[in-house]
Amino acid sequence: MSALRIGFNPDFAPFAALQDGRADGLVIARLRNALDKAGLEATFVPAPLPEMAERLQAGALDALAGVAVSAERSDALAVSRPLATTGGAWFPRAERDWPRDQALRTAAPGTLRVVSPSAGPLVAQIRTAFPTLDIVECADYAAAFETVLAGRADAAALNLQVGRLHAERDHPGRFKLPETPFFEVPLALAVPHGDPLGILRRLDPHIDPL
Numbered sequence: 001m002s003a004l005r006i007g008f009n010p011d012f013a014p015f016a017a018l019q020d021g022r023a024d025g026l027v028i029a030r031l032r033n034a035l036d037k038a039g040l041e042a043t044f045v046p047a048p049l050p051e052m053a054e055r056l057q058a059g060a061l062d063a064l065a066g067v068a069v070s071a072e073r074s075d076a077l078a079v080s081r082p083l084a085t086t087g088g089a090w091f092p093r094a095e096r097d098w099p100r101d102q103a104l105r106t107a108a109p110g111t112l113r114v115v116s117p118s119a120g121p122l123v124a125q126i127r128t129a130f131p132t133l134d135i136v137e138c139a140d141y142a143a144a145f146e147t148v149l150a151g152r153a154d155a156a157a158l159n160l161q162v163g164r165l166h167a168e169r170d171h172p173g174r175f176k177l178p179e180t181p182f183f184e185v186p187l188a189l190a191v192p193h194g195d196p197l198g199i200l201r202r203l204d205p206h207i208d209p210l
Contacts, residue, residue, distance in 0.1 A: 003041040004199065006031070006189070007061040010046035011141065013165055015084055015187060016066045018046050027066040027083045027187055030208070037206035040199075049119050050139050056192060063199055067190035068159075070121040078195045079188040081207040087181025088122045090114070091163050092155035093148060094176055101182050107132050115144045115153035122157045125183055141166045149174065157182075 008028065010018035016025040023044035035042050044065070047055055053076075055061045068086075069079050092098040099107065109132045116122040118137035126135055136153050138144050144156040145166065156163070160181045167175040191199050 003043050004035075004062045004197075005045055005060070006042050006063045006065050007045050007047040007052050007055055008065040009049050009052065011049075011166075012066055012159075012162055014161055015086070023065075025066075030083045031065055031189060033208070034203055034206040038202050040202060048140070049117060053119065056190070062191065062197060064190045066187045068121040069186045069188050070124065072121065072124040073190070074193075076193055077190040078193055078200060079190050080200050081204050082186035082188055082210055083207065084187045085184060085210060086162075086187055087160050087184040088116075088125060088157055089160040089163060089178035089181045090155045091145070091148070091158055091167060091175045091178065094174055096154070096176070098155060098176065101130075104130050104133065110134060112155075113153045114155050114157050115147040116157040117141065117144060120159075121185060126157055129183065142170070145171055145175070 008016040008023055014025055015027040016023065028044065045061060047061065052064050056064055067077065067079065090098055113134040113136060114126065115136040115138050116126065117140055123135055123137055126133060136147060138147055141158060141163065144158060147153045148156050160178060164177050167177060189203065191197070195201065
């Protein structure tokens with residue numbers, strides 16, 4: 001088997017990032033360890049979040065690193081054993097009082113609007129767990145924060161750790177930083193449904209338990 005082409009979001013620290021031209025992060029490190037044990041070679045290819053799934057489906061990539069596992073993706077993707085565990089969290093503006101999750105589940109329809117990247121897993125999760133919230137879909141984390149700052153949404157729904165890093169780096173002091181997720185989700189290596197190259201069969205036995 002030739003070297004696998006593994007796509008990753010270069011702006012997904014601390015799980016995946018591009019540092020000095022090289023893939024880095026918690027998920028990347030665990031994945032490299034498993035690849036070495038399995039005797040598999042790989043090239044890590046940075047890919048913007050909105051393009052990752054398209055490149056995989058088009059055959060330009062063989063796998064995606066750090067994909068959030070969700071039932072909604074099971075028809076299109078097969079996933080490895082978990083490489084990390086994370087979750088989704090709310091990012092309202094710093095001056096705003098944000099309801100607890102229980103209150104959000106019973107909020108009056110049309111009273112609150114949240115924004116989240118369409119390529120991520122949180123849009124579907126919010127529709128299920130918080131059905132009365134209005135949802136704005138956007139391209140990426142930067143667009144999510146800008147949507148809140150522009151007043152077009154009341155809060156952003158983003159990965160807890162990644163969202164905190166983005167908020168502290170790009171908008172210091174302007175957002176409340178969450179401590180706990182509203183739901184937990186594992187991150188894994190994803191391949192096309194059916195695993196046509198047999199990547200997961202060879203790799204899964206070598207992924208260390210969390």
